[in-house]
Amino acid sequence: MLITSDKPSKPRPFDGEGKLDRDMFAQICKAMGHPARLRIIEHLKQTEGCICGQIVEILPLAQSTVSQHLKILKDAGLVRGEVEGPRTCYCLDRARLAKFKQIAAEL
Numbered sequence: 001m002l003i004t005s006d007k008p009s010k011p012r013p014f015d016g017e018g019k020l021d022r023d024m025f026a027q028i029c030k031a032m033g034h035p036a037r038l039r040i041i042e043h044l045k046q047t048e049g050c051i052c053g054q055i056v057e058i059l060p061l062a063q064s065t066v067s068q069h070l071k072i073l074k075d076a077g078l079v080r081g082e083v084e085g086p087r088t089c090y091c092l093d094r095a096r097l098a099k100f101k102q103i104a105a106e107l
Helices: 019-031 035-045 052-058 063-075 094-106
Strands: 079-084 087-092
Touching: 019 063, 019 094, 035 052, 035 063, 035 079, 035 087, 052 063, 052 087, 063 079
Parallel strands: none
Antiparallel strands: 079 087
C-alpha cells in the first residue's frame, strides 16, 4: 500500500546536483577515513597554509607517507597545493569542506 501526503516533500541532500553531490560526499568520506588525514585537516584548519615539512613535524610518519596522505586529500578536493619554489604549500579548501558539512547535516 502506497501512502501519500499532500505536503510537499523536503528536498533531500542529493536532489538537484544528485550524482555529483553523492560522488563528492563519498570521495571525501573515503579520504577522511584515516586518522592521519583527519589530523592533517585539523592542522590545516588552524593555519592559512603550510609546507609539507611542517605537517611531517606534527605526525609520527615518514615524509613520503605524509605526501601520500596529502595526495589523497588533494584528489578529494579537500586540500590544495601550490608550488613555491622547491616546496609545495598546502591549504584547506574551506568551501569544499563547508559543502561536505552541509550535505552531512542534511542526511
